[in-house]
Ligand code: ADP
């Protein structure tokens with residue numbers, strides 16, 4: 001279904017009536033959302049509200065119970081296994097934990113997937129890795145091993161690895177939550193730079209300053225539903241009691 005992919009859709013992702021249940025537990029309850037090209041959508045909300053499940057449904061790490069996810073014009077809930085693999089090449093994901101391969105150099109970590117999938121030759125991938133290491137501010141780490149890097153550096157490598165596939169959209173699930181506070185800034189600054197370059201991004205985070213500064217659109221989720229969404233300005237001045245309470249916890 002993706003042979004003639006142009007990768008040029010104004011609506012990159014359209015989520016329609018997405019429901020996800022685990023047994024009796026309905027974790028996403030009729031979620032609707034549109035993510036446009038170059039848009040930065042930040043998802044906030046209390047723990048357990050379904051934010052991770054939402055991201056995981058977008059690239060089918062979780063199978064939706066019902067509803068539709070239209071990615072670049074195609075309903076991926078009807079995709080075959082091959083198509084799901086193609087989809088994941090176009091939708092990068094960065095998690096809280098970086099999951100780098102410890103026995104491989106940074107360069108190998110970045111080049112492994114695109115070479116294995118036949119998207120690039122090793123030479124092309126090495127060249128791309130060099131560019132990406134520059135992008136994430138770690139140009140001298142190609143030959144290092146993950147254990148030699150700090151948490152913040154590992155997460156920047158995880159971002160570079162994801163970008164190596166040249167995805168059309170990047171999903172970030174609390175990419176700084178596992179980091180020591182002094183390393184949060186370096187990761188957010190790489191993400192901010194990607195945002196400025198026009199990458200389409202969906203970001204779950206508790207970094208409210210980042211959300212305020214970078215988001216085009218903020219979504220507040222609670223108990224599996226989108227309670228409110230809008231511009232940062234609108235959300236941060238919302239009259240909704242739950243949102244005020246939630247945001248209040250981040251003020252110091
Ligand atoms: P958030 O990311 O907002 O903290 P999650 O999406 O991780 O929330 O979780 C939402 C709810 O879904 C939680 O109640 C969680 O226990 C449940 N949940 C998530 N993944 C699974 C799973 N694989 N099996 C059963 N329940 C799950």
Ligand code: MG
Nearest residue numbers: 051052053174
């Ligand atoms: Mg989560």
